Amino acid sequence: MSVAISGSNPAYSLQSVLSAQIALLTETEQATSGSRITSAAVDPSGLAIYNNLETQSQGADTANENITQASDAVNVAQGATSTIQTSLSQINNLAIEANNGFNSASDNAALQAQATQLAQGINQIASETNFNGTALINGANSGNTPPTAATAAITNDNVTNAGGGVVTSASASAATTSGTFSVSVDATGNADVTYTDNATQTTTAVGSFAANSSTTFNGTTINFGNFSASDAGASATIQATAASAGSTQPAVSVQSGASAGQTTTVSFADASTTGLGISNIDLSNPASATNAEGQIGNAITNLNAGQAQLGAESNSLANQFSNNNIYSNNLANSASSIGDANEAQTASAISQSTLQQQISIAVLARANTDAGHLNSFLSVFA
Numbered sequence: 140m141s142v143a144i145s146g147s148n149p150a151y152s153l154q155s156v157l158s159a160q161i162a163l164l165t166e167t168e169q170a171t172s173g174s175r176i177t178s179a180a181v182d183p184s185g186l187a188i189y190n191n192l193e194t195q196s197q198g199a200d201t202a203n204e205n206i207t208q209a210s211d212a213v214n215v216a217q218g219a220t221s222t223i224q225t226s227l228s229q230i231n232n233l234a235i236e237a238n239n240g241f242n243s244a245s246d247n248a249a250l251q252a253q254a255t256q257l258a259q260g261i262n263q264i265a266s267e268t269n270f271n272g273t274a275l276i277n278g279a280n281s282g283n284t285p286p287t288a289a290t291a292a293i294t295n296d297n298v299t300n301a302g303g304g305v306v307t308s309a310s311a312s313a314a315t316t317s318g319t320f321s322v323s324v325d326a327t328g329n330a331d332v333t334y335t336d337n338a339t340q341t342t343t344a345v346g347s348f349a350a351n352s353s354t355t356f357n358g359t360t361i362n363f364g365n366f367s368a369s370d371a372g373a374s375a376t377i378q379a380t381a382a383s384a385g386s387t388q389p390a391v392s393v394q395s396g397a398s399a400g401q402t403t404t405v406s407f408a409d410a411s412t413t414g415l416g417i418s419n420i421d422l423s424n425p426a427s428a429t430n431a432e433g434q435i436g437n438a439i440t441n442l443n444a445g446q447a448q449l450g451a452e453s454n455s456l457a458n459q460f461s462n463n464n465i466y467s468n469n470l471a472n473s474a475s476s477i478g479d480a481n482e483a484q485t486a487s488a489i490s491q492s493t494l495q496q497q498i499s500i501a502v503l504a505r506a507n508t509d510a511g512h513l514n515s516f517l518s519v520f521a
Contacts, residue, residue: 282406314358408445
């Protein structure tokens, strides 16, 4: 009869060896990968938190790529509008040249040709400026434009001998149309008024009015000052601008945050001659040239507003980019504290597991050796 004894506690010794081996494998993988959570089994809840933080961090970085593209588009638009600004200044200079009674018809025709060429150039810039195929300043992506009230601005008003101006005030109404009122005191001491319409470029004689009177034409009311025949030649100019109902146009939207719904809308003002209100500039005579100066002045004001909007959008995008960077870095640091392996702790754990494995193997070997001796002894009596 043979009796086999494998050790005093072989099951415990073998389990200790296996446990040490598994721990050593996990710790070695953590050391080589740099990750504490090498599998869901290591830390199930920690892995879920880690993955969520990493996803949010990467989402913020990707959103910054969108912001970079939007910023580049804004920069392209700003460059184009700067060129248009230069063209408007040149057209304004031509209008001033045309407002000269010593010019011949051919002189003004030459000035008109130059203004027309510059206007065509503005339209070409507005129609061709795009970013990756998306139109920028032709009005297609101008967004919501709020309504504006009609205005009547006195741009020139000579002082009379009695004190004060040829015109004391001018007011607009909902019926006001866009155009230029030219007021001039004649030799009889009355104020002769003409009106040049922006839309038709026709000049209409409004009438002759006494001092301290008033008149309303095309929705604009003019109150005259105290003047007399001694003020002959004194003049005033009023630029009337019709009310605008505003418009609703698309705008370009980009996701600027890590989560759905975090978007930024970028809009680009219409910088075409139609959008700027200078599609029918007329420099054929001084009255039309004066009206053109008013149109160009409004166009420059509108373009300035559009450029200011681009500047504000550029600043907003830059702030969002910076915020995303901070957000992403903080999330990445938080994820790192959860998911990354601590080198010092991992190295210490590997040393402990290696020592535990060696001890367990030695204990198991000793147990098996003792069992072998006992079996040999017992076999004598078999």
